[in-house]
Amino acid sequence: MKDIIEERTCPICGQIYSERPAVSREDSITLICPDCGTRQALAxxxxxxxxxxxxxxxxxxxxx
Known part of the structure; x- marks a missing residue:
């Protein structure tokens, strides 16, 4: 079985990413890039x- 890589665009920073998304701490629904997820956690x-x-x-x- 082949892995399917899905590219997404982060709604916060606009970065295109293919890693597992983070869930925004702001609404617990929106999928965001791992970097923005880390930023929110650190903030x-x-x-x-x-x-x-x-x-x-x-x-x-x-x-x-």
Whole structure:
């Protein structure tokens, strides 16, 4: 059986992604890209935007 890769566009940032989507913390319904999901989670912990981006960059470096 072949894996089907579905591309989606994140409604928050406009990024096209094919990874498993995150569910927005804002409405618990909207599917968003993993990066925006991470941003929302970090924001809920009080992490500022600059540090959020640094963390996301580290995740991208380690994932590939």
């Amino acid at each position: 809920s912990l009080g992490v500022d935007n600059e540090e959020q981006e640094a963390i996301i960059n580290i995740i991208h470096e380690k994932a590939f």
